[in-house]
Amino acid sequence: MSGLYARESRSVSTMAHLRFFPQAVTGGHGSYLTGEDGRRLLDLSASWGAASLGHSHPALRDAVNRALSNQAGASYLSSANEPCVRLAEKLLTLVPERARGRVWFGHSGSDANETVARMVVSATGRPRILAFKGAYHGGTVGSMAVSGHPAQQGARAAGLTLVPYPDSYASGGPEAAKREALEALERALASEAPPQEIAAFFIEPVQSDGGMLVPPDGYFQAVEAICRKHGILIVADEVKVGLGRTGRFNAFEHCRIEPDIVVFGKGLGGGLPISAVVGPETVMNHAVAFSLQTVHGNPVCSAAALAVLETIEGDRLAENANATGRVLFEALGRLAATQPLIGEVRGRGLALGIELVTDRGTRRPASRQAALTVYRAYQLGLVLYYVGVHSNVLELTPPLTLTEAQALEGAAILGQALDDVQNGRVDENLLAGFAGW
Numbered sequence: 001m002s003g004l005y006a007r008e009s010r011s012v013s014t015m016a017h018l019r020f021f022p023q024a025v026t027g028g029h030g031s032y033l034t035g036e037d038g039r040r041l042l043d044l045s046a047s048w049g050a051a052s053l054g055h056s057h058p059a060l061r062d063a064v065n066r067a068l069s070n071q072a073g074a075s076y077l078s079s080a081n082e083p084c085v086r087l088a089e090k091l092l093t094l095v096p097e098r099a100r101g102r103v104w105f106g107h108s109g110s111d112a113n114e115t116v117a118r119m120v121v122s123a124t125g126r127p128r129i130l131a132f133k134g135a136y137h138g139g140t141v142g143s144m145a146v147s148g149h150p151a152q153q154g155a156r157a158a159g160l161t162l163v164p165y166p167d168s169y170a171s172g173g174p175e176a177a178k179r180e181a182l183e184a185l186e187r188a189l190a191s192e193a194p195p196q197e198i199a200a201f202f203i204e205p206v207q208s209d210g211g212m213l214v215p216p217d218g219y220f221q222a223v224e225a226i227c228r229k230h231g232i233l234i235v236a237d238e239v240k241v242g243l244g245r246t247g248r249f250n251a252f253e254h255c256r257i258e259p260d261i262v263v264f265g266k267g268l269g270g271g272l273p274i275s276a277v278v279g280p281e282t283v284m285n286h287a288v289a290f291s292l293q294t295v296h297g298n299p300v301c302s303a304a305a306l307a308v309l310e311t312i313e314g315d316r317l318a319e320n321a322n323a324t325g326r327v328l329f330e331a332l333g334r335l336a337a338t339q340p341l342i343g344e345v346r347g348r349g350l351a352l353g354i355e356l357v358t359d360r361g362t363r364r365p366a367s368r369q370a371a372l373t374v375y376r377a378y379q380l381g382l383v384l385y386y387v388g389v390h391s392n393v394l395e396l397t398p399p400l401t402l403t404e405a406q407a408l409e410g411a412a413i414l415g416q417a418l419d420d421v422q423n424g425r426v427d428e429n430l431l432a433g434f435a436g437w
Contacts, residue, residue, distance in 0.1 A: 004036045020371065020385050020436045021378040028055030031399050031406050033383060044384045044398040044410050049240045049351075052267030053311055054399035060270045063307035067300040076105065076297025083302035090309055091278050094249060096258035101281035105274065105297040109239030109265030110138025112275035113202070115291040116235055116261060117146045117157070119277075123286040124233070126199035128159040130188075134210025134389045135165070137202060137237055146202055149209055150389055151437045161193040165207045166219050169344045169355060170363065174216035182222055195230035203234060203259070205251035206241045211388035212353025212395055214346050220255035233283070234258075239265035239275070240351070244312045244400055247322030247349035254348060267400075270308040274301040317400040321349040327404045328352060328396070331411035339418050341366055341373075350402060353387070354394040354414075365390035371436055372426045377417040382410055391437045 004024035025041070027034040031054050033041040046052065053060055072081035088103040106112045117137075121127060131137065135148040144154030148162040156162075163185045171177035189195050203220065207213040227234050236242075236259035241251040243264065252259055261279035268274055277284070312318060329345060332354060336342040343357035356366035356373070370386040373394065377384060387395045398410070420426050 018385075018436065019434050021375045021430075021434060023378060023383065030054045030056075031402050039381060041378070042382050042406060042410050042413065044382060044396045044402075046267075046397055046399045047271065048266065048385070049245065049397035050266040050269070051271045052243060052245075052308060052400050053270045053317075054401045055271075057270065057311070057401070059307045059311045060272075060304055063303045064272070064300055067303035072299040074298055075295050077292055077294060081297065081299045081302070083299040083306065084297040087276075087302045087306045087309075090306060091264070091276055094309070095262045095278045098258055098260055099262050099279050101279055102284035104277040104284060104291065105302070106265075106276070106291075107273045107293065107296070108138070108275050109237070109263065110140045110143045111291075111293070112239070112263045112265055112277050113137040113146065113237060114140050114142030116200070116263060116277055116279075117142055117202075118291065119283060119286070120199040120233055120235070120261075121159070122290070123283045124199040126197050128161065128193055128198045129157065130161050130163060130185075130193060130198055130201040130232070132165040132202075132204060132207060132210065133162045134207055134213075135162075135202065135204060135237075136209035137239075151391075159197075161188050161198075163188050165204070165210060165213055166216050167211070167213055168216055169346070178216040178219045178222075181219060185223070185226065189226070189230075195226075195232060198230065198232045200233040200235050200261070201227055202237060203252075204237050204241070205255055206246065206348060206351055208240045208351065208395065208397070209387045211355065211390075211393045212347050212351065214348060215255065220252075220257050224257045233260040235261045235263065237263050239263055240267075240397065241348075243267045243308070244318035244321055245349055245351045245397065247318055247325060249312070249318055251348070251351075268305045268308060269301050270304055272301045272304045274298070274305050276305075312400065315401075318349075320402075321400050324402050324404050324407050325349040325352065328402075328407035328411060331408055332414075335411060335415045335418070339415065339422065341369055341418055341422055347396070350396070350398055350400060352396040354396075355388070356392045356394065365392035367391045368428070368431075369421050370394060371431050371434070372421045372428065373414075373417050374436075375430050375434070376420050376426045377414055380413045380417055382413040382417070384410075384414070386436060388437075 265275035
């Protein structure tokens, strides 16, 4: 164990740890991190997508330096500040017309989703919320209350109903997955979740932490029709998969729907803590002082977020995510043809998942092998983690600036790691102390 990692263990609480290997870094540039031992690590996680522009991006540095050199306070709690207002005005241009009302700012996707969960119930007077099994909407009490991921330790809200997310791989194909998921939703609406009592449906255009699941064509259009019929608000959680990551600016655009409320986080700040909720004025302005913290709307974080949005647009990073993601997807597909641990490669743009199985016929999750693979990849110079309700899906959410050469480099290292695991060359005792999900 490295000196830095050992020092952390003696000084930092483990309550916020989600550790897969003894990673300790001292810096980073672009798509690479610098380990304490001086190694250059190709980062295909980008801190779960938060480092959307990669590490030490000049546009982000310049924006933060400018904001700090003439700091407009520290909050929008009791004062309008220019960077916050400019960011809000920009975000309002990036969502559908029905969501183009007002913007609320927070620190993370967790506090944003918690605020939405409280807000929609209060504004509509309806006590119930729909979400997906396997959904991860955050780590605060209120965001865990509307999530459905089995790894979370918080209690669910009394008015929450969880329905299955369509899983084409598990169901044997997209049409079967769509049919089964819609039938389950209709059964819920006809029984424990009366539609007239539902304030909102929290959706994920790609279910990332649940296994990087991509919905079948037409599924969310059918969901949208159901919600419109019953006056149920659609909340699109874009925290991890939005902001150009899927090859379009908003991930829900692939689904050809228009949500009422859009939640941004993670990559919005390029690594700095900021989140945003964008929605109609009737909901967003229904109460004053409803959800606030002292440094919400921080001008430095707001300036960073505006720089992120401008860079995504100006450098055409959504297009890069689409093109580079295709190169990475195809490389992983070639790997799957020769690697029996890979059951399926799926995703959109630079939001990709690799489901590992012990047997392709039974699709039995290869959870232990997933843990060993990410550990071995780290030893070989590659950073990625695993997700999924069975902890067997390797998740790739690299910086939007990833190049095609870096994508191929990552696929090659991952191929070596999988081969080493498949052939028993990785000591299972390495995983002691690294529980992951």
